Amino acid sequence: MNSSTSVPARTVLTAANLVKVYGGKTRALAGVDLALQSGESVAIMGASGSGKTTLLHALAGIIVPDGGRVSFAGPVGPVEVSALNERDRARLRRESFGFVFQQGLLVPELTALENVALPMMLAGYPRPESEAHARRWLDALGLPGLGDRRIGELSGGQAQRVAIARAQVTGASIIFADEPTGALDSQTSADVMDALLHSTVGQGHTLVVVTHDREVAARCDRTIHLRDGRVHTASGEPVPAAAAPGFEFVGEGWDRSAETNR
Amino acid sequence: MSAPTTLPTAFPAPPAAPRRRHVPIRRLTWMLARPGTQSPATLVLPAVAFGVTSALIITVIGGTSMFWRIPGQDGGIYRVLSVLALALLLVPLLGLGAAAARLSARRRDDRLASLRLLGATGADVIRITVLESTVVALVGAVGGALLSLAISPLVGLIPFLGGPIGAAELWIGIWPMLGVIAAVTALATVSSVVGLRRVVISPLGVRTRQRKAFPHWARPLIALAVIAMLGTALQGIGALQSELGLVLAIGGAFAVGLAVLGLLGPWLIAVWARLQVRRARTVPRLLAARAVLDDSGAVWRQVGGVAMTSFVAVVAGSGIGLLLAIDTSQSDDLGTLPGDIFTGIVVTLIASFLMVAVSVGVNQAAAVLDRRDITVSLDRLGMPREMIEAARARQAIAPVLLVAVTAAIIGGVLVLPLAGMTLLLSPSTLLVVFGSIALGIGLVWLAVRATTPVQRAVLAHPERA
Numbered sequence: 048m049n050s051s052t053s054v055p056a057r058t059v060l061t062a063a064n065l066v067k068v069y070g071g072k073t074r075a076l077a078g079v080d081l082a083l084q085s086g087e088s089v090a091i092m093g094a095s096g097s098g099k100t101t102l103l104h105a106l107a108g109i110i111v112p113d114g115g116r117v118s119f120a121g122p123v124g125p126v127e128v129s130a131l132n133e134r135d136r137a138r139l140r141r142e143s144f145g146f147v148f149q150q151g152l153l154v155p156e157l158t159a160l161e162n163v164a165l166p167m168m169l170a171g172y173p174r175p176e177s178e179a180h181a182r183r184w185l186d187a188l189g190l191p192g193l194g195d196r197r198i199g200e201l202s203g204g205q206a207q208r209v210a211i212a213r214a215q216v217t218g219a220s221i222i223f224a225d226e227p228t229g230a231l232d233s234q235t236s237a238d239v240m241d242a243l244l245h246s247t248v249g250q251g252h253t254l255v256v257v258t259h260d261r262e263v264a265a266r267c268d269r270t271i272h273l274r275d276g277r278v279h280t281a282s283g284e285p286v287p288a289a290a291a292p293g294f295e296f297v298g299e300g301w302d303r304s305a306e307t308n309r
Numbered sequence: 310m311s312a313p314t315t316l317p318t319a320f321p322a323p324p325a326a327p328r329r330r331h332v333p334i335r336r337l338t339w340m341l342a343r344p345g346t347q348s349p350a351t352l353v354l355p356a357v358a359f360g361v362t363s364a365l366i367i368t369v370i371g372g373t374s375m376f377w378r379i380p381g382q383d384g385g386i387y388r389v390l391s392v393l394a395l396a397l398l399l400v401p402l403l404g405l406g407a408a409a410a411r412l413s414a415r416r417r418d419d420r421l422a423s424l425r426l427l428g429a430t431g432a433d434v435i436r437i438t439v440l441e442s443t444v445v446a447l448v449g450a451v452g453g454a455l456l457s458l459a460i461s462p463l464v465g466l467i468p469f470l471g472g473p474i475g476a477a478e479l480w481i482g483i484w485p486m487l488g489v490i491a492a493v494t495a496l497a498t499v500s501s502v503v504g505l506r507r508v509v510i511s512p513l514g515v516r517t518r519q520r521k522a523f524p525h526w527a528r529p530l531i532a533l534a535v536i537a538m539l540g541t542a543l544q545g546i547g548a549l550q551s552e553l554g555l556v557l558a559i560g561g562a563f564a565v566g567l568a569v570l571g572l573l574g575p576w577l578i579a580v581w582a583r584l585q586v587r588r589a590r591t592v593p594r595l596l597a598a599r600a601v602l603d604d605s606g607a608v609w610r611q612v613g614g615v616a617m618t619s620f621v622a623v624v625a626g627s628g629i630g631l632l633l634a635i636d637t638s639q640s641d642d643l644g645t646l647p648g649d650i651f652t653g654i655v656v657t658l659i660a661s662f663l664m665v666a667v668s669v670g671v672n673q674a675a676a677v678l679d680r681r682d683i684t685v686s687l688d689r690l691g692m693p694r695e696m697i698e699a700a701r702a703r704q705a706i707a708p709v710l711l712v713a714v715t716a717a718i719i720g721g722v723l724v725l726p727l728a729g730m731t732l733l734l735s736p737s738t739l740l741v742v743f744g745s746i747a748l749g750i751g752l753v754w755l756a757v758r759a760t761t762p763v764q765r766a767v768l769a770h771p772e773r774a
């Protein structure tokens with residue numbers, strides 16, 4: 048059975064009173080508090096310009112907030128993300144976080160396989176091992192045989208699966224996704240969410256999704272609504288990992304090796 | 310046309326359509342180009358590129374035309390040699406001009422595509438961009454003309470005919486100078502029209518990038534066939550007695566040589582890049598090799614300019630070196646000719662590298678801006694910035710190294726006995742040739758380094774991508 052059921056939920060990331068001001072006047076974040084548990088999926092919703100992307104970037108250590116702090120419960124102890132320098136934040140992103148962006152933002156010259164293998168190579172694994180592992184991930188996400196294609200030769204949904212594989216290949220414990228289904232039709236969007244949820248919370252990892260799509264948000268354990276840089280309403284309670292969605296999202300043709308190949 | 314007055318309307322009727330829709334092209338152009346609306350690099354870079362192109366064109370014209378004023382017996386041979394040097398420099402110079410033109414035309418594509426989406430007509434878009442590219446190129450070209458004057462004392466230090474040539478010899482006259490400015494500006498205008506065709510046809514078309522095909526395997530075969538034919542044709546060269554005949558024969562051989570290189574170059578680069586892709590153990594190596602393999606034709610256009618000059622430098626350098634070695638031992642009646650030929654070879658070699666370095670810099674700056682979102686995404690994944698930078702540098706420098714070294718080796722092998730003797734009798738000449746190639750590669754490295762601030766600016770605001 049799913050390994051996440053045996054691990055008790057713990058807080059993996061906390062944000063306290065996050066503030067981000069752009070250009071001295073735009074308060075993109077005006078004091079956000081948040082705690083993420085292992086094995087849960089959280090949707091962030093809100094109107095355009097409400098600060099969703101800014102919050103995601105601050106949580107992930109892509110930007111440094113002007114006020115407040117972000118703490119990550121790392122494998123070797125707590126890390127204060129917002130106090131790290133650029134180099135250490137890059138390392139943290141590389142080693143502990145995974146990212147899925149709206150357009151995938153995969154490297155166009157590389158093959159799908161090489162794109163997925165890239166984070167592993169960055170982590171110091173030899174190329175053959177990285178590519179073998181990447182291939183297992185592509186297979187697990189329903190893309191067998193597409194490894195040698197270029198990104199331009201994939202459909203939007205396929206490219207997003209490649210991006211999901213890339214985000215997960217090093218075993219990142221938190222995955223940040225900014226409108227991962229924003230450019231997809233509703234059926235493809237549902238498939239991509241299947242893949243995303245399974246490969247993250249399905250393994251006890253944490254998923255944070257910024258989305259405009261109610262259906263996508265409904266698939267997550269809870270939803271945080273932002274308005275003008277503040278948490279307006281938060282629906283649902285932090286779910287203990289034991290109750291995290293496991294296999295009920297299994298779609299057609301899902302390859303369970305995703306759960307066992309790590 | 311006026312709204313019918315008999316209709317009982319509760320709402321104000323729309324104003325009558327203007328007879329001629331007036332789009333304030335000039336105001337709109339200025340508005341879009343104003344500093345602050347976007348990165349100043351989009352305007353400064355093309356201007357600098359056109360400036361350096363103009364300065365180099367004027368300097369090259371000045372340097373070669375000088376030889377046409379040499380009177381007497383020696384004049385003929387100097388004229389032939391100056392035409393050869395000019396021909397050698399034409400390829401890298403055209404590459405540089407094309408890079409500058411492409412940069413200025415391309416920089417605006419994205420924004421103009423959105424202008425088009427906002428409803429500007431195709432003609433408006435063309436007018437705005439053409440006006441802008443033309444003005445930018447004109448400013449750059451005028452700056453380049455001034456730059457050529459500024460550097461002429463330095464270039465004038467190069468010794469020919471037994472002494473420094475002097476800045477005055479490099480002056481090409483006011484009309485030729487205006488001609489260069491006009492030509493460079495026209496190049497920018499034309500290429501911005503051509504570059505824009507795509508945007509006008511499809512607002513979203515600019516973004517779709519397709520994979521280029523691997524260069525055809527028949528290329529090296531055709532090249533070999535052409536070389537064989539050239540060899541037979543050159544057998545008859547002894548029959549040509551007149552200076553004109555000789556120039557035509559050399560010019561023809563030259564053109565064929567360039568055509569052969571154009572066939573072989575992209576193929577060679579692609580084969581090499583494919584090997585590198587397979588061999589790559591690190592991320593920067595893999596990224597660089599893939600990027601080169603992705604468009605070997607474009608890479609060749611960028612760096613091919615040093616192939617012919619490196620080849621000629623080794624072949625002719627070996628011959629001249631030997632001649633110089635013998636010349637000093639016997640009393641001579643060749644005068645300064647052998648020494649001048651050698652100087653000319655080295656100057657041409659370095660000039661070609663300089664042009665390639667500038668076009669590499671221009672292309673890199675454009676690529677950094679074009680690939681901003683990919684770069685930012687790699688940064689977000691936690692790829693160390695030095696590694697992102699290393700991939701970029703490798704991608705630009707490795708092809709130059711490959712092309713220059715391959716051409717030099719082929720040249721050395723072709724004249725192996727000669728090169729061997731020169732190495733023994735006059736090692737310093739070969740040292741100068743190889744030193745110049747090394748210096749040239751250093752120039753390319755500097756050009757890549759010069760674009761690092763652009764890359765840093767992109768990464769300084771990762772949230773904007």
Ligand SMILES: Nc1ncnc2c1ncn2[C@@H]1O[C@H](COP(=O)(O)OP(=O)(O)OP(=O)(O)O)[C@@H](O)[C@H]1O
Binds near residue numbers: 069070094095101773
């Ligand atoms: N780099 C920046 N410089 C200045 N202002 C910025 C910058 N990035 C974001 N902002 C501003 O901060 C606010 C929040 O932006 P953010 O991108 O977080 O919104 P969002 O909720 O993700 O919106 P969307 O749904 O449109 O993606 C907006 O008002 C935006 O204009």
Ligand SMILES: [Mg+2]
Binds near residue numbers: 099101
């Ligand atoms: Mg956003």
